[in-house]
Amino acid sequence: MGAGTAGLAALREVRDRTSDFVLINGGPYGTTCARVGCMPSKALIAAANAFHVRTKLDEFGIRGGDKLVADIPAVLHRIRSLRDHFVAGVLRATDDLGERSITGYARLDGPGRLIVGERVIRARQIILALGSSPIVPKPWRALGDRVLTSDTLFDEEDLPPRIGVIGLGPLGAEMAQALARLGLKVHGFDATEQVAGISDEKVSAAARNSFANEFAVHLGAQVELAELDDGVEIRWNDRSVIVDKIIVAVGRRPNLEGLGLETLGVPVDENGMPEVEPSTMRITGTPVLLAGDANGDRPLLHEGADEGHIAGLNATSNEPIRLSRRTPLNIVFCDPGIASVGQSAEDLDPETTLIGEASFASQGRARILQENRGLLRLYAARKEGRLLGAEMAAPAAEHIAHLLALAIGQKLTVHDLLRMPFYHPTLEEGLRTALRTIARQLPPCGLSDLARCGPLGVEALD
C-alpha cells in the first residue's frame, strides 16, 4: 500500500521474487519527494540563490546587479516544469503493472485482510508505505488559501510580498530563506530556540545569525493567527505582524488515520503507532510491515527507500532479514548549508567526547567566494579519537557531511582523516582545521600526519 518512495522500493524487491502481489495507492501518484518535497523545494532554492548572487556582484567587480528582477510567476513555472519531469520519471515505475495496480484507499481488516472500496483482498504479507502529510492545526485551516503548506506552495501562480513561515525546521528554514532571497518580506517563527533541526547550540546560533541577515527570525514564539481583510495577523509574545500568506511547516504526520491499525490487535503508543522493528520494518508479531515516512522515523528520502527495500525483502522471505541502517545524515539546503551527521551534539556525553571546531569567517576559499561565514563542529571519542558525529552551518556542508558520513561509518579516527590530502584552496581545509583542534586534545601520535600512529612514534607507511 502506497506508491511513494518506500512503496516503490518495496515493489522492486517484491516483483523480483513473486508475481503474486498488488500495489494499492490512494492519493496522488508520484512520490512526496518529486511532487511536493525535495525536488520542487530545491528548484525554488536554486532560483533564489541565483538571484541572491546579485548581492555579491559589486564586490566581485560586476555591475548592474541592482537591475535584476525576480519574476516570481516564472520562477514558480520552472519549478512545476521540473516537478512534472521528475514525477513522470517516478510514474514509469508502475506503468506496466496493469491489474496489479489498484487505485483507492485501503484499510486493514485484521492481520491478513484489506478492504478497498467494495473489494476484499487477502494478503499473506502487507507493506504499509503510506507516507505522511503536513500538519496544519485545525483553527488555521479556516484561513483558507491564505495558508499554504509544502503540498500547495508550488502550485501557486504567484506569491504576495509578505510571507509568514511558521516552523523553522529543515523545510521551514529552506522556504523562509529562499523566499526572502527572492525579494519577499519574510517573517519566520519557531516555538523552540533551535533552527533547521540542529542540536548544537553554537551551530544553531551560526545558522540563526545567517538567517537573521536575510529575514526576520522569531524564536521561542507561540504563534496565533487571525484573519484580516488584507492579510493574516500573526501574534506572538505580545507582538504582531501582518502578512499576506502563511506557510505552515510545523511537521508532518504519518498517513495512518482510518487505516484500521487497531484491527491488528497489537499495542500502540500515544500517537497510535505500533512498535516497528527497525532492522526488518515489521510491526512486531504481525504479517504487516510499516516503511517510509508512515512509520514516523527518519522521514528522509534515502531512509524511506532503504525502509521500503528492507520491507520488500522481509515480505518475501520466510526468515527475517535483518539489515543495518546507514550512518545518520541530515542536510538542510540553506546557505550556508546546514547538516548533521552521525551522532548529534545532544546524543553525546560531554565527558567522553572531544569537540573540534572551525569557523569559516576568515577561511581562505570561503573569503574568495564571499561565503565566509558559518561554523563546523566535529565530535570524536576522547579515548581514541574516533569520529562520532558533526553538525555544521557552513559552506559546502552537503559535501563535507557526505565525507564525514563515510568516515563515521568506517569508524575512522581524526588521525585517519588528517592523513588524507586537503587540496588548496578548498572549503575542506576548514574541516581539517576542526580535525586539528581535536588532534591537539588527543595524546601525541607520532611526529607527523604522514606517519602511522604507533608505539614506536614515527613509522613508515605502506
Next chain:
Amino acid sequence: MGAGTAGLAALREVRDRTSDFVLINGGPYGTTCARVGCMPSKALIAAANAFHVRTKLDEFGIRGGDKLVADIPAVLHRIRSLRDHFVAGVLRATDDLGERSITGYARLDGPGRLIVGERVIRARQIILALGSSPIVPKPWRALGDRVLTSDTLFDEEDLPPRIGVIGLGPLGAEMAQALARLGLKVHGFDATEQVAGISDEKVSAAARNSFANEFAVHLGAQVELAELDDGVEIRWNDRSVIVDKIIVAVGRRPNLEGLGLETLGVPVDENGMPEVEPSTMRITGTPVLLAGDANGDRPLLHEGADEGHIAGLNATSNEPIRLSRRTPLNIVFCDPGIASVGQSAEDLDPETTLIGEASFASQGRARILQENRGLLRLYAARKEGRLLGAEMAAPAAEHIAHLLALAIGQKLTVHDLLRMPFYHPTLEEGLRTALRTIARQLPPCGLSDLARCGPLGVEALD
C-alpha cells in the same frame, strides 16, 4: 633556502628543534600560491563564475541578466586586494626571524657551503625550497608586455578584448575559461589532445566539450607567435588568429639555474635534476634536501607543504625519517570541476581494472542547478572492487574528489562506499551511479548494500 610554502613548512620543523639556522630568500617574499598562484587565480574564477550566472538567470525566472557588466579593472583590483591579504598572512611567518633571515640569492659551493653575495655560510644541512617559474619560450619573450604569465597577469590594470591562452593544462584551462566567462574573446591552445591534465579520454572529451561552449579550443596545435602593430598573430596548423595579449601557460621550471647543484658531485638527469628520495626529500648521498616545486615532482601546494615538512624533519634528525605521501589529488577549478584522484586512467592496467561511469547530463540535482553536464569515471580493482582512482569533469568535482581520496587512502571497496548514505537530491548521487556500475561487474555481494558482504549472503551488521 626559499621562503615559499615548502620553505616555510621546513622552517616550522627546524625552529621547533634548533635555533642554529638561517633562512635565505632571493625572490619576492610571500608564496607562489598566495602571490601569483592558487589564491589570485581562484579570485579571478570566483568573479568570472558570478558573472557567468547571468547565462542561467532567464531559465530560473530572473530577468535583467543582460544588463550585467563585468568591470575588468574592478575585478582585477579585488584580486589584488585579496592577494595582498593572503600574502600578508604568509609574511608574518618570517617576521620575527631578525638576523636569521637573509635576503639574497645563494648558491651552493660544495655539500656544506653556501655563498650569498659576499657571505659564506657553512651548514650541516641545507634545504633547497626555491620554487619554480613559468616557462616562456625564448622567442616569445621579445613580444614584451603582450605576453603574460601567471606571474604578471594579476598585476594588469585592465585586460584587452582578445586573449590567446597557450597551454591548456590546469592553469591554462582555468584562466581561459575564467577570462571567457568575463566576456573576453579567448582562444586556447594545447600541443597535446588532452586538457587540464586529465588522462582519461572520455573525461578529457567531456572537459573539452564544456570548454568549447565558452571559448575556442585548439588542440594538437603547434603554435607560433608573430608581433603585429595591433596585436599578436597566433599561427598553428595552417590557421591563424590575431589577439591582443597572450597568456603563456606551458608549464613551470624548477628554480635551480645557477644554483651550483653540480658542486654536490652527484649525478643529475638530462634536466639537471639530481635524484631525490621521495620519502625523505634528501638528494641521495648529500646533506642537501630538495623540497617543493623546486624538485619538479607534485607541484601542488599541499604536496609542497608536506615536502617542506619532511625535509625539515630530516634536516634536524640524525636518522632518516621516512614518511609516506598522501593519496594523489589534483583539482582544476573549472566549471564543471575537473579532478583526478588516486591512480589515473593512464596508470591502470585495463585487464585488472573495472570502470564505473556516471554522466551528469540528466542527474537530478545537476539539472535543478543548471549544472547538468560532465562525466565521472571511477576505477576499481577487478579482484575485490577496491577503489583505485577516479577522473572527472563534473559538478562538485572538488568535493567528490576529496571523498574519494579518503576512500582510496583507506583502501575501501565499492561495496564499502555503497553502504554510506547518499542524501537526496545531491550531486553525490552521481558518484553512487558510478559505484553501482562497478558493483554490477563484481561478483554478487549479499542481497543488499545494507548487508555486510560475506560467504553467508545477507548478514546483519554491527
